[in-house]
């Protein structure tokens with residue numbers, strides 16, 4: 001994303017982020033978003049920006065202290081000391097990963113990391129959500145390819161597997 005603001009040594013801040021179990025210390029300008037720091041500075045390339053940082057697509061979603069957030073609308077300085085999860089940190093055998101693959105819940109795949117993180121955040125905090133609750137949780141995520149039914153099928157199966165204790 002483009003940075004049009006003046007960055008000087010006077011306005012840089014040092015912050016500490018715990019990302020996927022590892023601690024990172026980074027120097028950021030006060031207006032940099034979490035998206036910029038995670039992707040451009042630290043190289044977590046799973047995070048996407050389908051709407052170019054307008055907060056409209058959900059493809060930049062990460063989990064921040066257990067809650068899904070739009071990293072393009074979250075200031076990095078506000079995340080000092082917090083815990084972040086990205087797709088890179090999810091166990092490949094986690095049901096939400098396995099069911100997305102099983103149901104081919106993507107076409108181009110650009111929206112997939114955001115959907116996966118949103119779904120994981122829901123399933124982490126709610127053991128057996130209803131289909132309506134799943135649809136509501138995913139409602140902020142856009143799929144330009146229209147793979148919504150396949151995505152929903154994947155999350156429903158992941159929910160069922162987790163409810164049966166199958167991780």
Ligand code: FES
Nearest residue numbers: 055056057058072
């Ligand atoms: S890039 Fe953050 S919501 Fe689209």
Ligand code: FES
Nearest residue numbers: 107111143144145
């Ligand atoms: S699979 Fe292409 S945007 Fe969702």
